Amino acid sequence: MQFLANPTRFLKIANAALPTVWAITIVLFAIGLYGALVTAPADYQQGETVRIMYVHVPAAWMALFVYTVMALASALALIFRHPLADVAAKTAAPIGAVFCFLSLATGSLWGKPMWGAWWVWDARLTSMFVLMLLYIGYMAIWAAIEEPHKAAMVARVVALVGFINIPIVKFSVDWWNSLHQPASVFRMGGPTIAGPMLWPLLVMGLAYTFLFLALHLTAMRAEIAARKIRQIQIAEIGDR
Amino acid sequence: MKLILALIKRDLTLSLRQGGGIGTALGFFLSVVVLLPIGIGPDQALLARIAPGALWIALLLSVLLSADRIFQQDYEDGSLDIMTMGPVPFEMVALAKAVAHWLSTSLPLAIAAPLLGFLVNLEPSAILPLALAMMLGSIALSLLAAIGAAVTVGLRRGGLLVSILVLPLYVPVLIFGLSASQPGAAPGLTTASLLILGAIALVSLVVSPLASAAALRSYLK
Numbered sequence: 001m002q003f004l005a006n007p008t009r010f011l012k013i014a015n016a017a018l019p020t021v022w023a024i025t026i027v028l029f030a031i032g033l034y035g036a037l038v039t040a041p042a043d044y045q046q047g048e049t050v051r052i053m054y055v056h057v058p059a060a061w062m063a064l065f066v067y068t069v070m071a072l073a074s075a076l077a078l079i080f081r082h083p084l085a086d087v088a089a090k091t092a093a094p095i096g097a098v099f100c101f102l103s104l105a106t107g108s109l110w111g112k113p114m115w116g117a118w119w120v121w122d123a124r125l126t127s128m129f130v131l132m133l134l135y136i137g138y139m140a141i142w143a144a145i146e147e148p149h150k151a152a153m154v155a156r157v158v159a160l161v162g163f164i165n166i167p168i169v170k171f172s173v174d175w176w177n178s179l180h181q182p183a184s185v186f187r188m189g190g191p192t193i194a195g196p197m198l199w200p201l202l203v204m205g206l207a208y209t210f211l212f213l214a215l216h217l218t219a220m221r222a223e224i225a226a227r228k229i230r231q232i233q234i235a236e237i238g239d240r
Numbered sequence: 241m242k243l244i245l246a247l248i249k250r251d252l253t254l255s256l257r258q259g260g261g262i263g264t265a266l267g268f269f270l271s272v273v274v275l276l277p278i279g280i281g282p283d284q285a286l287l288a289r290i291a292p293g294a295l296w297i298a299l300l301l302s303v304l305l306s307a308d309r310i311f312q313q314d315y316e317d318g319s320l321d322i323m324t325m326g327p328v329p330f331e332m333v334a335l336a337k338a339v340a341h342w343l344s345t346s347l348p349l350a351i352a353a354p355l356l357g358f359l360v361n362l363e364p365s366a367i368l369p370l371a372l373a374m375m376l377g378s379i380a381l382s383l384l385a386a387i388g389a390a391v392t393v394g395l396r397r398g399g400l401l402v403s404i405l406v407l408p409l410y411v412p413v414l415i416f417g418l419s420a421s422q423p424g425a426a427p428g429l430t431t432a433s434l435l436i437l438g439a440i441a442l443v444s445l446v447v448s449p450l451a452s453a454a455a456l457r458s459y460l461k
Contacts, residue, residue, distance in 0.1 A: 046361075078454075130408045153458030154391050157451050158405060161387055163309050164447060165409050168440070172412035198434040 005083055007224050014217045021214045028207035031059055035200030052110040054200055058208040059103035063131060066212060070138070071163035074156040084220070087227075089159060091219035095212060095235030097135035104128055123173040130169050134162040148227070198219040243328045244336050262348050265302045269349060272298040273359050284361050291362040292370055292421040295353050299346075299374060300381065300410050301389030306345045307385035307402050310337050311393045311456065321460055332453035334386065335445075342382035351372035369430050370421035371422075376434060377417045379441040383448035384409045390452035394459040412440055 004010045036054035070092045077085035107125065108118045119125065141158050145151035276294050277287060297319070314320045314337075323333045354362070354371040362370070388406035392398030420433035 050286075126411075130411055133404065133408040137401070137408070140401055140404060141391065144392075144401060146396075150394075150458055150461075154455050156457075157455045158391055159388075161409070161447060161451050165412075168412050168443070169408070172415045176415045 005177055007084060010084055011221060011224065014221055018214065021217065025207060025210040025214050028203060028210055032200055032203035032207045035203060040042060040197050040200050046114060049110060049113050050197075052106055053197075056103055056106040056206045057201060058108065058205040059099050060128065061205055062208045063096055063100035063103055063128065065209070066092050066099060067086055067131065067135070067163065067166065069216075070096065070154070071159050074159040074163075077152065078156050078160070084224075086156070087220050087223050088216070089155065092216055092224050093138050093142070095215050095219065097132065097139065099208075099212075100128060100132045100135055104132065110170055113227060123170075123176060126173045126176075127166075127170045130173075131166065134166070138162065148230075242300035243326070243327045243446055244332055246338040247328070247333060248340045248343070251337060252344055255309075255340070255344040262345055263362075265306045265345050265349055266352060268305055269298050269302040269353065270356065272301060273356060277360060287361040288363055291357055291360040292366060294360050295357060295362070295370065296374075296377075296414055296417050296421075297347055299353055299378070300407070300414065302349055303346050303378070303381045303385055304388075304403050304406060306341070307389050307406065308392065308399050310386050310389040311388070311452075312398075315393045315456075315459065320456060324457070324460055330457065331449040331453040334390065334456065335449040338383050338386035338448055338452070341386065342379060346378035346382045347375065350378040366421055369434075372434060373417045373420035373437060376412045376437040376441055379415050380437070380444045381410065383441070384413075386448050387451045387455070390455040393456060413437065416440070 004013070032054065036051055040051070040054075042048045042050060049161060069091045073089035073092065076082045077089065106124070107128075108192045111120065112118050138158050141155050143153050145154060244421065268310065273294065276298075280286065280290075311320065314323070316343075320333075324330050326333075328336075351371065351374075353374055354367045357367060384406055385402070387409075388402040390396075391405060392401045395401065416433045416436045420430050
């Protein structure tokens with residue numbers, strides 16, 4: 001962790017790793033999509049619409065995973081003053097928000113033929129929606145405070161308070177109303193999904209994870225460059 | 241402890257003498273409750289069914305409306321800077337301000353709201369559970385509002401941002417507050433929901449001073 005504290009060293013590693021990460025992402029997506037759209041059988045109840053699952057479920061996993069990354073990075077920034085942790089948290093937020101939006105949008109498309117409505121006020125939908133609002137609030141803080149150093153400190157608080165609240169929100173809406181099917185992959189006693197449907201789903205999950213890694217590294221690289229430009233500009237104003 | 245009490249007393253006096261504290265919040269609460277039947281029609285049966293929910297949402301909005309006042313003035317005139325250097329831990333200063341907000345705004349609203357329930361045809365049997373739930377819930381509402389206020393204290397247009405940041409955190413309070421105050425609820429459900437509301441209030445009591453103080457410090461540097 002301390003090894004990566006130097007932005008130049010981080011950039012060197014990121015630049016070296018990015019082509020490989022992108023290549024793995026593309027290969028995984030090719031395998032996953034082939035499995036999802038061609039070899040996986042249609043569901044006996046839901047028919048072909050079940051294929052939305054391969055886009056929808058990994059997106060929802062990633063929305064939660066990225067928020068966890070964001071909160072971890074914020075905690076690292078708060079505890080160890082790691083210089084790149086704030087950059088990591090800031091750049092993860094928009095990516096996570098897109099994953100969150102993707103899972104809501106595909107869920108809505110899936111819900112119309114299955115439940116007969118674009119949107120129902122079910123526990124999972126509501127908690128994903130709240131997660132989306134948390135992402136938006138976090139990004140709004142970065143946008144609203146001009147000074148990057150101050151924005152970073154405030155954003156850490158927002159990310160961590162949100163992270164404490166997610167389980168509470170999740171548990172309260174579960175108790176409130178639930179129509180969505182329960183978890184069927186990561187549960188005690190093994191997955192309940194049949195093998196030919198399970199492996200494309202897991203490959204897609206892995207593909208999404210690598211996609212996030214690639215996007216995140218690229219975004220962090222861009223953010224570091226943007227900060228450098230800002231500093232150069234400030235120095236130029238000072239010279240004048 | 242004496243100093244903390246003095247801080248609370250100071251804030252209460254300020255909010256009473258300056259006006260615009262509880263008066264504005266109560267006025268806002270009333271106008272939301274009056275607009276609601278106009279918006280959905282005067283059907284008495286329908287109103288009775290949605291009365292607890294309507295009162296809760298009016299309460300959330302009124303608390304939010306007054307939230308950005310918790311730290312704003314003291315930040316602008318520099319009192320907060322001095323308080324960071326005082327003998328009272330800054331976390332306790334943040335807590336004192338949240339408590340003052342609760343005493344001056346949320347608690348009076350929580351007491352008044354069930355009594356104003358007759359405007360939306362609230363069932364008499366629901367008044368007591370609603371009052372209890374609102375009093376417990378309002379503790380968490382004020383504490384969470386303090387986090388939102390602290391996070392946006394240095395921004396010129398922080399008001400709207402406070403709502404975006406704080407409303408998602410209000411979801412659990414709203415859910416359990418409602419289930420405690422449903423007219424036809426089983427007695428066991430009411431008790432359980434009240435206990436959970438108490439638990440949420442205790443969690444916020446721990447998180448809020450730490451988070452608010454951390455956010456305020458970054459603005460004060």
